Amino acid sequence: MIHRFENLTTGVSQIYKSIQRIKKHEMSSFGLKGTHVMCLYFLGSHPDGLTAADLCNLCKEDKAGISRIMSDLEEHGFISYDHTQDKKRYRAKAYLTGIGKKQASKVTDLILHATIEGGKGIxxxxxxxxxxxxxxxxxxxxxxxxxxxxxxxxxxxxx
CATH class of the missing domain: 1.20.5 (Single alpha-helices involved in coiled-coils or other helix-helix interfaces)
Known part of the structure; x- marks a missing residue:
């Protein structure tokens, strides 16, 4: 029984570390970090925009982490906010800019490649x-x- 625990934890850990390495490698070429991948992906998948709260739920990240990521994305010009409905940034929807859409498309390609390669033989x-x-x-x-x-x-x- 204990071997099942070992297999599960080491297998999941190795998969997680590999995904983190892929994210880090690919995102550094954009001047970003691996933590930005899922936000770009989900924003690209939701052209109607997402709030920080939405991203917290989708990315399974805490509020502080998402706030830092969104600040970085805004600083790089990848997102902008719609403040017409709510003046508070946390509740305002974020949208990808033109350059953000290009980066999100590259992220989607990266995810597809990793998914295909990771699933070979299955x-x-x-x-x-x-x-x-x-x-x-x-x-x-x-x-x-x-x-x-x-x-x-x-x-x-x-x-």
Whole structure:
């Protein structure tokens, strides 16, 4: 049983590290960091714009991290904001500029290439099973985390 844990954690860790290396390598040529990849990707996928809160949910990043990323993207001229509906930047929708759309297109190409290369030798059936199992494990571990946090909160209240 413990070997399953080792296999899962080392496998996921290696995949994550490889993805981070690919992001870092490719983004440095744009003057950006790997953390910018998913924001550019999601903004490119949503031409109607996204708020920082939207990006937090989509990228699974915290508010501070998304704020830094969006500041960098704005500084590089990749995004602009629509302040007509809300004056606060966090609630204002961000849109890709012309140069931002070009970078987002390059990011999408990078993602497609990595996805194709990473999935070589895997049948569609194997891929479907892999993702079903991966998200089942993810959901189960989120439940474990929620239970641990609930127990921890309860123990704090008792003291």
């Amino acid at each position: 049948t569609e059936e194997e891929r479907a099973v892999f993702y079903r199992v991966l998200f089942l494990i993810s959901d189960n571990l989120v439940q474990v985390c929620n239970e641990l946090e609930s127990e921890y909160s309860s123990s704090l209240l008792e003291t």
